[in-house]
Amino acid sequence: MSTRELTVAQALNEALREEMLRNERVFLMGEDIGEYGGIFKVTKDLLKEFGPQRVRDTPISEAAFIGTGVGAAMTGWIPVVEVMWVDFMAVAMDQIINQAAKMKYMSGGQTSVPMVIRTQGGGGRGNAAQHSQSLETLFAHIPGLSVVVPSNPADAKGLLKSAIRRNSPTIFIENKMLYTKRGPVPDGEHLVPLGVGDVVRAGTDVTLISLSRMVDFTLEAAAELENEGISAEVIDLRSLSPLDESLVVRSVEKTNRAVVVHEATRLFGWGGEVCALIQEKAFDYLDAPVLRVATKDVPIPYNRALEKQTLPQVSDIVQAVRSQLG
Amino acid sequence: MEGLVGGSYHSYVGQEAVAVGVCSALAREDTITTTYRGRGQHLAKGASAYRLFAELLGRVDGYCKGKGGPMHICDLETGILGANGIVAGGISHSVGAALTAQMSGSRQVAVAFFGDGAVNQGVFSEAMNLAALWNLPMIFVCENNLYAEMTPLSSYVKNARLVDRAAAFGMVGEVVDGNDVEAVFRAVQSARTRALDGRGPTFLEMMTYRLHGHMLGDPETYRSKEEVAEWRARDPIVRWKTHLLESGLATEGRLAELEQTLDAELASAAERARASLEPGPETILEDVL
The missing domain is CATH 3.40.50.970 (Thiamin diphosphate (ThDP)-binding fold, Pyr/PP domains)
Incomplete structure (x- = not known):
């Protein structure tokens, strides 16, 4: 095409x-x-x-x-x-x-x-x-x-x-x-249905679940992890509601690990929902607790350096995966 | 009390002339939005008493299949876009209906009914501005029954002339005796003509009074019995009957006959509604998206 x-x-x-x-x-x-x-x-x-x-x-x-x-x-x-x-x-x-x-x-x-x-x-x-x-x-x-x-x-x-x-x-x-x-x-008519996530990078060791700008961060983290011999699968959910539950579950059944990455603050964020989904539907497949990488639970500060440290960074994702495999 | 009706029930008794006067001046295609105190307007716009009763009882033959209840009556056939549980919540929906009428050139008018309490929610002012700005075919019907739920007008506004708000938005405003059905009818007729002539929306402040409490069971500690009795003497239905008799437009006998027919119709609708089925559990998941 x-x-x-x-x-x-x-x-x-x-x-x-x-x-x-x-x-x-x-x-x-x-x-x-x-x-x-x-x-x-x-x-x-x-x-x-x-x-x-x-x-x-x-x-x-x-x-x-x-x-x-x-x-x-x-x-x-x-x-x-x-x-x-x-x-x-x-x-x-x-x-x-x-x-x-x-x-x-x-x-x-x-x-x-x-x-x-x-x-x-x-x-x-x-x-x-x-x-x-x-x-x-x-x-x-x-x-x-x-x-x-x-x-x-x-x-x-x-x-x-x-x-x-x-x-x-x-x-x-x-x-x-x-x-x-x-x-x-x-080119031409291009429609993407709601509720269908996208595997933007295939991998075998861990599933990284994300959306919006954090997909780019997660892909960067996956590239870094590859250098360390870790194969990360990256899922872009694309829509939260409807949620592509089966895509997440199938991926975790394959990789046995999952990290949810979102720019929303952590407490009561959608990462908690995805964690619950994984433990309900793929509990027996898990080799490690599901982790969340998210924005700190504070209002976003103005100062650029503080803002950066408040929002999730690529290194946070890499760190989370390492801790899971370590 | 048989406990057949869920939640709160908000009576319209005392304000009937507003609903009847307004809706008599509208065409079937014209749309209305109302608050939860909306059964009067719904009946006046042509809704079926049977389906209203059935919805009150939460049954499948109700307008909302038992899933909306009295606060959310909707009937597109008669132009009832929806009753609303938020006092100013439906006003901007009428702005939307007026906008699509204008864009389609359909010569429909959109009417928003709301109470005096609603004018202090922000969206009311936003909607007034938008309707005036876009010159929409719309009528704002403010039913000023002197109380926002349990709080009297004098306790919640500095300027009790709510009609003054219209001028602030460059809109025509008028105070109407809301207990005089003919006065209401005439005011809406000219507002409707103004709307259809492309001269924009109108704000009508209908002075009226709620003879019952805010909701069923309201102890009404916020007003005196004397005040209620004073307004009862101005009951719009009694006034209209007196007018009909005095002007020779009807006889006592004819009015009694009409009243009897109406009572029988309503009683039969209520009775039939009790026989309408309860919705099955499978309907819980229907009509979400």
């Missing part, structure tokens, strides 16, 4: 454009997404192509424009809402948790909310505590929401297109450090 090199931002832009061309009821809302093209340029030039009806700049009113999305979705349109930073979702949690997630269920299946909320999270840019969080676990805990957290341009495009075609609300969390990351994206 022929491919092109695109950045994550370009790949997402293509996904939006293609879905807007495919279905005229797909429309965009968010802060500074029109003329300005979004702070990370994901909606660049879409206003020019589709006009102000379908590419709508909103006031800084996350609760109201997400709620407007819920109402628009219930009346037959497909809103793709951009929330500038995942941290800002906190001011609109009623609309996400009590409204969007529950409408279909509460109405006995009469309504559905085919809406995508795109946002971005993660640290690494010195944005400090209210602009650097990894909050995917909050949403994955709520029945009725799907949660997608892509790590590369091809997946970003294919998963966003699938999310837009889904008949239920999806929280699509991009990573601010990955927008300029380049990678091959297949």
Whole structure:
């Protein structure tokens, strides 16, 4: 299959454009997404192509424009809402948790909310505590929401297109450090289903489970471990909800060890859920306790050196695997 | 009390003229969102009493197959997008419905019903601004029954004229006697015309009173019996009957006949609802995504 090199931002832009061309009821809302093209340029030039009806700049009113999305979705349109930073979702949690997630269920299946909320999270840019969080676990805990957290341009495009075609609300969390990351994206129609993880590196000694920016860190760690004669398998979950449980279990059955790597803080993070899954479904295969590498349980500090020491680093992953095999 | 209804029940008694006046001025295709105090609006918009009762009892023939309950009644057929357990939670859904009506050119109007208590949740102000900014075909119906749950208006706002909020957003606002069904009807009729003419949303402050407690079992320690009696004298149904009789539009006999028919219909709907089946456990996992 022929491919092109695109950045994550370009790949997402293509996904939006293609879905807007495919279905005229797909429309965009968010802060500074029109003329300005979004702070990370994901909606660049879409206003020019589709006009102000379908590419709508909103006031800084996350609760109201997400709620407007819920109402628009219930009346037959497909809103793709951009929330500038995942941290800002906190001011609109009623609309996400009590409204969007529950409408279909509460109405006995009469309504559905085919809406995508795109946002971005993660640290690494010195944005400090209210602009650097990894909050995917909050949403994955709520029945009725799907949660997608892509790590590369091809997946970003294919998963966003699938999310837009889904008949239920999806929280699509991009990573601010990955927008300029380049990678091959297949030509033509490219869809990636939700709930299907990806073995991005095959190995035999340990399974490293990760997503978003931590996939790159984990791959780097795997390369280092190879120099020490340790063969690590790396899984990119791609979506947290639905979760590709069988991929994780099959891999651990083969490698007998697992380390979960996430940028979310450690306590009650999704790593705990994956650990529970492994002990429930693959207990007899385990040769070592499942370990977690995660962000320290503190708000993200501003100082760049402190921030780096707070977020998981490649050396932390390498260290965790060594301790497991040692 | 047979314990057939779960959770809390919020009576609409005393505010009927608002629901009837508003919904009589709407077309079937127009949409509404309501709060948990919504049965009045649902009936007025055309919902079936049988399916409402069945939902109250949590049965399969209920609007939400017994999984929503009275706080979450929804009926797309009659344009009821949903009742809501969060006081201002549904207002922005009506903004969304108004937006898609505008984008589709469908000549539908979206109405958000909410209480006076809802105006102090942030999303209310956000929704007012958005609807005004985008000039949406929408009507904000604030049912000011003078109490936010158990707290009187004077204890939670400095400016008790809630209609003043409309001006802040560049929106037309009007105070309406919410116990006068004709006044409500006329106000909504002109707001609807304004919306369909592309002149934007309207905020209507309907002055009314909840004759029962906030919810069933509310001891109502926050208001005097005299105050309730004063408002009972202005009961919108009694007022409307008196008007019909005095203006010669109906006779005592005809009204008694109508009342009897209605009572019989409701009694039969309630009775039939008791016979509707309980949902099976297999439905727990249905309609999640």
